[in-house]
Amino acid sequence: MSVKKIVNTAVIGVGNWGKNLVRNFAELSNSNLIACCDLDEKKLEKIKKSFPKVSVTKNVNDVLRDPEIDAIIVATSASTHFKMAKKCLLSGKHVFVEKPLCLHVKDVNELNKIAKEKNKKIMVGHLLEYHPAVNYLKDFIKSGKLGDIYYIYSQRVNLGKIRDDENALWSLAPHDISVILYLLNEEPVSVAARGEYYLQKDLEDVVFLNLQFKDKKMANIHLSWLDPHKIRKITVVGNKKMVVFDDMEATEKIKIYDKGADPKGKYVSYEESITLRNGDILIPSFTLKEPLKLECQHFLDCIIKNKKPLSDGYDGLRVVRVLEAARKSLKKNGVPVRL
Template sequence: MISVGLVGYGHWGPNLLRNLAAHPAFHVVAASDHRAERRAAALQAAAGIALYQDGAALIDHHRGLDAVAIASPVSTHFDLARRALERGLHVLVEKPLCTRSEEGKALVAIAARQNRVLMVDHTLLFTGAGRAIRALRQGDRLGRVTYYDAQRLNLGLFQPDVNVLWDLGPHDLSLLADLKDEIPVHVEASGHSHVNPGVPDIVHASLRFASGWMAHFHWSWMSPEKVRRTVIGGSDRMLVWDEFATDGALKLYDRGIDLPAGRGDRAILPGYRTGGWETPATEPGEALQRLVGHFADVIHGRVASIADGPRGVRVLQLLERIQAALARNGVAQNNRSGSQKNHLTY
């Protein structure tokens, strides 16, 4: 059994603790949080665990640890993961891996040197739909991927140390990176800030890749409705995953366009392929429980990780490219001067 400690018991920590405690491969032995009420809540959720106010103290001093799960603010990820790896612990880090790709590369190097597992909590890859999409790609059911379009919207949660790109973006970018191991050649992005100046809570981003395909994203903390929708266009089939649709199903469409051969430079009208659609089978169960089980399997050497350190770095590189485009274009500010009320309605 793998003895594991949990650093951070805020928004995501309770989910990690519950799933680690429920998995037969793990024994949760310790948890930390700087807030006394959160430590008390962790103890109530897992009776008998040791409690620490400081995550570094848990990592440095708790005896018998084999692994640590880190669910603290993003700005602390690098230092905590580095400490854990250098102590010889396996590490699971809440997304994103850290704040810079260079830090991520350093963690990957330490993990390799210490022969320890470094994994990122890219939960979307472990959903039933995420696993089905991976299987469709591996089985070449989509054909050549030509575009990727995703919306991830809700009202909040506003984060203290990251903008909406770094909060919601890693979900979609982890799936994108799993589909295509490619860094974009051109990135455009725009952002809008309604609350904290210079910290966008709405971001649109477009990525273009050398192989000819493109991706578009819309992330928002300012939507009155919760939207989780992904469309992937392929040369053979098109895929739609609308998590909050009535049936919530993944749909694979035998639809698209056919271009005539030898068209030259003249304008053409494509032919339309309007076949039916099917619902690929998806595994039931909680994605985070599958992720935790995958972490155990990787530690025991049974599988190679689909969410390892290098993949986490790839997501960081995509985040950095989009952040650089935001910095280039500036972030529009909501005008809250004059007689405007203290609440915002859209």
């Protein structure tokens, strides 16, 4: 049996983010981008101008029914992901869905079931799991050099993009949640979220999300599209080292702090019972590559080599589980929701 080396692809949704996916699937050597679909004609015209060989359509069925197309990339708004991905899988296509995979756990379960039955790949766009800095951090944690993780906190704030179909939690948190679960390799036992809306009724602009893990590990995530600063930062505090991943830095994205506090045991006085360590700061060098390109390449590789995607439907499930619990907690003014 001959093994397919090139995947025929199509992108549905060529808006702000989808156009980056189009560029990557048009450029990667083992992707043959055949078609793009969007409801907005102007966006399709732009695609046609940049990629004349790619056919464009406003009708999703043109893409679903095209027997040439092996895999579909869905980059429409989150509320459409479930229906769109389901149609793709039922049409016998592999599917890559932007984050969040769905808005409800039951929908993710249904997609995973269909993907299994149809023997098709389902992958979710948890972009940061493909980020070389995140993978450096993951390896660093695995090596034991960070020690036991005490806690993690992250900030994903700036002014805009303000959405009118989802709140800041669903728009921004999938990134942080997916990284935190990826780094810890476990799911939280409870989730609490507080937030407020100021601009549009019932659509929180600012959310503070707390994940509690077993063994006292915790993570705190600050999300906002109503903030003067643009911050994309994750801090991991371990008992041996502390690491900061700052994605706004052009090159020095990871800083490892040899800082810590070592309890000596029995309390005598503050100075004598805890030793503070204020050592060097290391900025490691590693090769930076465009995370989106790595992510798109991974999707193609998984299809060609029949591998399980890193951010597969089950990874999508654990992230949506946390989001769904956070939604419940938000409604109850921050009461922790057990998973």
